[in-house]
Amino acid sequence: MTVSQVREKPVAKPAVPVRRNGKRPFAKWVGEFGWRHLVAVLVLVFGLVPIVYVVSAAFNPNGTLSSTSLLPTSFGFGNFKKLFTDPNVPFGRWFLNSIVIAVPAAFISIFISSLAAYAFSRFRFRGRRPMLLFLLLIQMFPAFLAVVALYLIFGSIGEFYPVAGLNTKLGLMLVYMGGALGVSTWLMKGFFDTIPKELDEAATIDGATHAQIFFGMILPLAAPIIAISGILAFVGTMNDFILASLFLTDRPEMTLAVGLKTLTADNSPASYFGIFAAGTLLTSVLTVAVFMSLQRYIVSGLTGGAVKG
């Protein structure tokens, strides 16, 4: 504390703005902001430790769990190289499988949900309310709860149509498409309701058909919510383990979730941990980029009631 400050104080004492300038600015700062920063930093430490650990493991040239510490001690790209050269780790195939399944599944299910959401938002018909309620109920039942039945169903589908049975990507995709319907229909209906109906009416007067209104007007206007629902469906599919592990059992046919799990299994070589971490890091680049760029929309989508899988 400087002399001038000390001398100034008694002068300023009776004045009103005392509080605002503060006797001890630091104490005031602590009371107002300090604890906030403290909480944030503490929570961030908890939140970031595992992520730092993965990064450290991915660049650890030894690649074993025992030689990995929180902060890297040495550095190398060996794990990433092995990810694409080790014949026992078809990471490229896994990545491709996940994308090939998740992208079309998300795309088609979002399209179908948007159709249904349009009907619920713009048409009035008998049975609309019960159907909405039923949809609300069904979205509480994730598809994997009936995993035994799905397994049996696709076992018999495979007898008639080998392209869509167990052990096929198409079969798994069909399940994922059905599973995402309820949630995204609800999200999208909520958004469609906020698009003024006067727009539809104006378009109808201009001679537009219902299909033209939907494809030409509603869909473009609803782009943000479609993006969010699509991303949530995509991420949910990428993260699914239970169905993917049942459907795709051949090593080169696995998805990322099932494939990466085999790398940390007890009977895998110890040095696979580094490869696993490198694979995790590459996988997260995709999801993190998507989340970061759409942060704002995702927050509003979440408050609308979506739960990430």
Place this chain on the structure above:
Amino acid sequence: MLEQRSRTAGSATAAGLIIKIAVLAVVAALAVWAALPLIAAEAWWGLALEAAIVAVVFYVYLQRRAIQLKYLIPGTLLLIAFQILPVILTIGTSFSNYGDGHRVDKDQAVEAIIAAGVQQTPGGATYRLSVGESASGELTLLLTDAADGSTWAGTEAGLTELPDATVDGTGRITAAPGYDVWDLAELNERQAELAALAVPTGEESGIKVQGLSAFEGTSTRSYDDACDCITDAETGTVWYADNEAGSFLTEDGEPALVGWRVNIGADNYTAVLTDPDIRGPFLGIFTWNILFAAGSVLLTFAIGLGTAMALNKPSMRGTKVYRTLMILPYAMPSFAMLLVWAQMFNRDFGLVNDLFNLDVNWYGGTWSARAMVLIANTWLGWPYMFLICLGALQALPSDSLEAAKIDGATGVTAFRKITLPLLLIALTPLLISSFAFNFNNFNAIELLSGGSPFRAGDAVGGTDLLITYAFRQAFGATTADYGFASAISVFIFLIVATMSAVMFRFTRNQEDVYS
């Protein structure tokens, strides 16, 4: 006239009409493609169902009155096929004994038991043997006729020709479409399952495995309609049919290896409620399942709310950076991070023991394993809670807080009496769905602990949830019991339905969603 029609018609423009015709043509083509295998298999019910679906689709898109149906039908069909039908089938299966040893019908079971008594007859066909599993997990003998090199697939149900199989130099099948062919190591490991398998080829003949080959022969066993029993002429054993349990039993009550699928009523349910070997562990799982879900919601909500309160200050510097970093755990692929956490809890080399200088065997004890899954699951879930809490805090009506401040309510009081109740009203539906999500959080348990710790000889692990327990009953290493697993699934359905009912009560006030 034309003007008016164009307003109600589905596709008045030329382009629209062309698209519509193209889509319906694709539907028709798909329908023909889908019908062919059904006709080949003479599955007339399936064909009728398919025709009905196609007829509905064509009707909906060609009519002009109920336009909403055109938008609803794709989703409805998909929802029925992959959400509603599985639920109904689960309920149906839960009343049966479907599973290993009870996969086939009674006639096939009789044939299989007779075939198991096959003795080689001189001059009978011999086969080179491979073994595989069909896509639906059925154990199958993949046979190459030693005489003419033709290839066959044999199951409990009988022998079918397998024309597209790939054979190696010795004539053994190495790959076949629709089958997962075992290698030698697996063949050795699962020899016991093979010994039990017999492929019937006729009334009293069948194929049996011997080492790496198989032979056809006649059986010493025969089925007698009068007593509904199977007699082995050589050993004198008699198996009587128990039509309620779906098995053939000797007089000592020893079941034959193959039974058949029957409706066993509510046995799977009563077993859960009355069988002490199942009831105790089941109640244990159930309690822990609720604890896990409630604990996860509470912990994530507490941390998320605390952080949101801390960052809900527009004049604070760095909030953007904090928020971006806090979304990071949420944006990471959750399955991979669960696997990372599983490694971090490794006893000898894991980060957790390392950082805190502990020597806890996390997977060893029930409660340490439970603490472990809760910690990891909290890590996964709190950013979500943070985001929704922050959103809800910013949407709170500022006038009630102002009024409270004027009335003299400060910090903690204002939070407890005003902020928290208002928040809870807004967030209850989300908290309930979070509870429901965690109640069935298969990934968190399967990828972290796999249900462990297991006590010796116990089918139930210390961290098992109902869903992981059901999954293991159906697909675990031990014998598959689809009936019992389905019964557990139905319990889960009921619990989830109850949660939904509670949630409806909270959302009923928000009537506007239906408007």
